[in-house]
Amino acid sequence: MLFNSLTFLVFFLVVLTIYYRLRWRAQNVLILLSSCLFYGWWDYRFLILMAVSVTTDFFTGLAIANSKNPVQKKWFLAVSIVINLGILGFFKYFNFFVHSLERLLDSVGLPFLFPGLNIVLPVGISFYTFQSMSYSIDVYRSQIRPTRRYVEYAAFVSFFPQLVAGPIERASHLLPQFQGPRRVSRERIQQGLWLILWGLYKKVVVADNLSAIVDPVFGWHEPLTGWMVLIALYAFAMQIYCDFSGYSDMAKGLAGCMGFDLMHNFRIPYLARNPQMFWKRWHVSLSTWLRDYLYISMGGNRMGRAKTYRNLFLTMLIGGLWHGAAWTFVCWGAYQGVLLIVHRAWVEWRGTALRSAWGLPGKIIHWVIMFHAICLGWLLFRADSMFQAWLFIKTLATDFSGSARASGHFMAMVLLCLPLWLVDCAQEKSGDLDAPLRVPVALKVLLIAILAIMIIGLGNTGTKQFIYFQF
Amino acid sequence: MHDPLESSCRQGVLSVFPRALGYLFLGMGLFCLADWAVRTPPAQARLWDAVGRRVGAGDWFMGNVVEMRRIKIEEATWAHQREVILVGSSQVAAGFDVSRLNEGMSGIAVRRMSVGDMDSVRVLFALPYLCVGKNDVVVWYVSARDVAATSPLQPNWMRPFCSWRGIAEIMPLLGRRDAITSWRSIADLFLAASSELWRSRDYSRHILLNLGGLNDPIRSNSAQDQLQQDLDKTVAMRERLGPAEQAMLEDVQFAALGRALRLLAQGRGKQLIVMEGQLNPQSTSPEVKRLEARLDTMLGTWAEEFGFTYLSRADQGIEHPVSEWKDSTHLNAIGRSKLTGCLLEYFRHKPAGSSNP
Numbered sequence: 124m125l126f127n128s129l130t131f132l133v134f135f136l137v138v139l140t141i142y143y144r145l146r147w148r149a150q151n152v153l154i155l156l157s158s159c160l161f162y163g164w165w166d167y168r169f170l171i172l173m174a175v176s177v178t179t180d181f182f183t184g185l186a187i188a189n190s191k192n193p194v195q196k197k198w199f200l201a202v203s204i205v206i207n208l209g210i211l212g213f214f215k216y217f218n219f220f221v222h223s224l225e226r227l228l229d230s231v232g233l234p235f236l237f238p239g240l241n242i243v244l245p246v247g248i249s250f251y252t253f254q255s256m257s258y259s260i261d262v263y264r265s266q267i268r269p270t271r272r273y274v275e276y277a278a279f280v281s282f283f284p285q286l287v288a289g290p291i292e293r294a295s296h297l298l299p300q301f302q303g304p305r306r307v308s309r310e311r312i313q314q315g316l317w318l319i320l321w322g323l324y325k326k327v328v329v330a331d332n333l334s335a336i337v338d339p340v341f342g343w344h345e346p347l348t349g350w351m352v353l354i355a356l357y358a359f360a361m362q363i364y365c366d367f368s369g370y371s372d373m374a375k376g377l378a379g380c381m382g383f384d385l386m387h388n389f390r391i392p393y394l395a396r397n398p399q400m401f402w403k404r405w406h407v408s409l410s411t412w413l414r415d416y417l418y419i420s421m422g423g424n425r426m427g428r429a430k431t432y433r434n435l436f437l438t439m440l441i442g443g444l445w446h447g448a449a450w451t452f453v454c455w456g457a458y459q460g461v462l463l464i465v466h467r468a469w470v471e472w473r474g475t476a477l478r479s480a481w482g483l484p485g486k487i488i489h490w491v492i493m494f495h496a497i498c499l500g501w502l503l504f505r506a507d508s509m510f511q512a513w514l515f516i517k518t519l520a521t522d523f524s525g526s527a528r529a530s531g532h533f534m535a536m537v538l539l540c541l542p543l544w545l546v547d548c549a550q551e552k553s554g555d556l557d558a559p560l561r562v563p564v565a566l567k568v569l570l571i572a573i574l575a576i577m578i579i580g581l582g583n584t585g586t587k588q589f590i591y592f593q594f
Numbered sequence: 595m596h597d598p599l600e601s602s603c604r605q606g607v608l609s610v611f612p613r614a615l616g617y618l619f620l621g622m623g624l625f626c627l628a629d630w631a632v633r634t635p636p637a638q639a640r641l642w643d644a645v646g647r648r649v650g651a652g653d654w655f656m657g658n659v660v661e662m663r664r665i666k667i668e669e670a671t672w673a674h675q676r677e678v679i680l681v682g683s684s685q686v687a688a689g690f691d692v693s694r695l696n697e698g699m700s701g702i703a704v705r706r707m708s709v710g711d712m713d714s715v716r717v718l719f720a721l722p723y724l725c726v727g728k729n730d731v732v733v734w735y736v737s738a739r740d741v742a743a744t745s746p747l748q749p750n751w752m753r754p755f756c757s758w759r760g761i762a763e764i765m766p767l768l769g770r771r772d773a774i775t776s777w778r779s780i781a782d783l784f785l786a787a788s789s790e791l792w793r794s795r796d797y798s799r800h801i802l803l804n805l806g807g808l809n810d811p812i813r814s815n816s817a818q819d820q821l822q823q824d825l826d827k828t829v830a831m832r833e834r835l836g837p838a839e840q841a842m843l844e845d846v847q848f849a850a851l852g853r854a855l856r857l858l859a860q861g862r863g864k865q866l867i868v869m870e871g872q873l874n875p876q877s878t879s880p881e882v883k884r885l886e887a888r889l890d891t892m893l894g895t896w897a898e899e900f901g902f903t904y905l906s907r908a909d910q911g912i913e914h915p916v917s918e919w920k921d922s923t924h925l926n927a928i929g930r931s932k933l934t935g936c937l938l939e940y941f942r943h944k945p946a947g948s949s950n951p
Contacts, residue, residue, distance in 0.1 A: 129778045335803050531806020538802065568617055572624035579625075580632075580791035580798055 158281035184269035203259035219448030247287030290408035305382025318376030325369030331583030396489035436460035688924035714851035720755035737871025743843035756786035866902035877922040
């Protein structure tokens with residue numbers, strides 16, 4: 124059941140109608156039941172996995188809190204981590220590692236075929252296992268107190284607006300919202316409805332249409348020229364941003380209509396001027412998760428320069444692998460790690476004096492460089508193989524021929540993205556992600572009408588899966 | 595101070611959102627204005643011309659849609675004279691040589707209003723787009739393929755020909771179960787009937803995604819691809835259908851055929867000519883033969899009831915052997931020449947302009 128489908132619209136309206144008539148504890152039960160229906164819509168067997176993850180972390184959380192013995196606490200935490208990562212590793216990475224091992228053995232002259240398993244990747248498994256696992260870790264670190272109500276905890280993990288593609292919420296932020304009555308204010312509903320409309324525009328108008336430009340290029344159906352590859356890369360950068368942030372916006376908007384506050388997962392990432400800034404703005408819930416539970420656990424920046432670089436690199440490498448079981452994702456993670464290291468080294472060497480001295484032109488130069496560095500990363504991310512990524516880079520560097528079709532694609536991208544860029548710039552300038560809600564009424568109505576016209580007139584017919592569901 | 599608008603979830607949304615309706619009406623007003631602008635003839639002409647320039651060699655459906663919609667725009671400016679209108683599916687496009695008919699019809703224009711995969715339900719649905727004038731002679735070529743069991747609602751085909759009248763005509767034909775299970779398609783059609791922006795959205799997107807020209811073999815995510823997915827689903831659905839369901843869907847097709855014939859025959863009588871179509875004899879199964887026999891009987895009965903002219907295979911006096919077919923349903927050049935000749939021969943004896951052809 125996708126947010127951009129009529130089925131979901133009916134489902135949500137029915138749930139919301141009942142929800143508003145219930146008291147908060149009954150609301151939790153309704154959220155749990157409707158989340159099960161929402162998730163089971165893909166495949167009811169997926170519910171079993173989620174139930175295992177939820178039950179494990181609920182009881183290990185209680186066991187950790189009740190235990191006085193630090194070693195015992197550590198063991199309970201280990202049980203939670205092993206079970207969660209075990210589920211994730213098996214369903215997401217088993218075939219990847221087996222095939223990689225087969226290839227490795229084959230390359231050294233020891234051909235061997237492991238018995239293949241037809242494993243179906245459950246939708247959103249990476250998101251809810253990380254969310255559930257962070258609860259056990261937070262309880263272990265005594266950052267939160269565990270809940271004693273199973274329904275509350277299960278509703279927190281399975282909360283349908285953010286279940287399959289995040290944001291990966293922390294228990295300290297979201298769980299307390301399940302432990303008392305929710306309040307709905309005019310501002311929250313306004314913000315919710317705006318975010319749903321804005322997310323829908325990003326998904327069905329920008330992301331789905333740009334995929335029709337990107338897919339033929341990466342599917343080898345378009346004549347390969349440098350200009351065409353460059354446009355496809357720009358288009359993919361916008362596609363993945365709008366696909367994922369569109370989902371996050373809708374998730375936040377839907378949750379807002381139910382009286383919940385989810386974190387902002389994207390903070391205008393393409394206006395970042397350096398890699399560090401980018402990762403503070405892109406998929407914030409994952410980058411902060413990796414920072415808090417991985418980077419800091421490995422020592423962070425407290426153990427000298429070399430180990431800081433190592434930690435940065437390993438964190439991003441694992442972050443890359445989190446996205447998918449393929450070498451292209453590993454390389455993308457490694458590339459992001461290198462970008463962060465280079466930036467850190469540069470800042471340590473030259474400081475920020477250069478940028479400050481250059482003022483606005485300096486900012487623009489940094490932004491242009493950073494945007495293209497991100498796009499290069501997206502090439503690794505989107506490519507079907509390292510060979511394709513290499514060939515595309517070579518084409519970009521050697522073939523400068525253009526074509527009317529590529530220019531047409533560029534124009535189409537500009538037309539589709541214009542409202543997005545205007546709103547992003549307004550948000551950046553005001554430093555307020557809710558800036559569109561604060562504009563004068565006439566402008567607000569005009570913006571909403573333009574979005575509605577674009578969604579109705581140019582939205583993709585049919586429902587196209589969100590890219591991040593596969594992660 | 596307590597904000598009176600702050601409320602618990604148990605109070606409704608609108609109670610905390612007093613100005614919402616005002617914004618909604620204002621936004622809807624702007625939307626309606628944009629939709630009206632797209633409906634105006636100059637905008638429509640530009641839209642369909644732009645789509646027409648981007649129709650690829652394999653985009654047969656898109657080509658048909660452009661042709662039909664262009665005629666619809668021009669219709670308003672016609673000084674309507676008697677014409678011969680050929681109605682039907684792609685069998686009409688493959689089977690009749692329109693330029694030869696125009697040459698042979700001595701002053702009466704012949705116009706083709708056929709769309710690929712236009713079965714009986716779809717003819718009934720698309721009637722408002724067929725641009726048939728009161729005095730026109732209508733020739734409808736109907737074969738067993740046009741009444742075969744198929745999903746009655748396929749929005750990707752129907753969207754560009756959507757109207758409230760079309761929806762009102764086909765809704766009574768659907769069973770309650772069909773109407774419930776197809777609620778998404780019905781919602782889609784309701785939107786298409788209400789808004790030109792929705793009705794032509796696949797084609798606006800096609801223009802946008804091919805601004806710099808067409809890369810012919812690539813039609814990623816085009817209206818054609820989406821239609822193809824529907825057609826594939828239909829084939830898969832037919833294989834799954836039990837005899838009872840198949841009979842029910844066939845009945846829907848026959849009911850639509852009867853209704854469309856009644857509407858076309860009103861005030862036209864014998865000027866509606868229904869030709870029984872044929873299929874490649876090599877690919878006809880006992881099932882197709884049964885369907886052909888039922889079609890022949892029903893058309894004969896309706897011809898008497900509604901007063902139209904029915905040209906059965908026996909009346910046409912022609913058979914198309916295997917050598918005259920391009921594939922299972924479409925005639926090749928030899929077959930086309932023969933069928934066109936047959937129609938010309940008919941009009942030679944009973945001219946289209948006469949009151950009783």
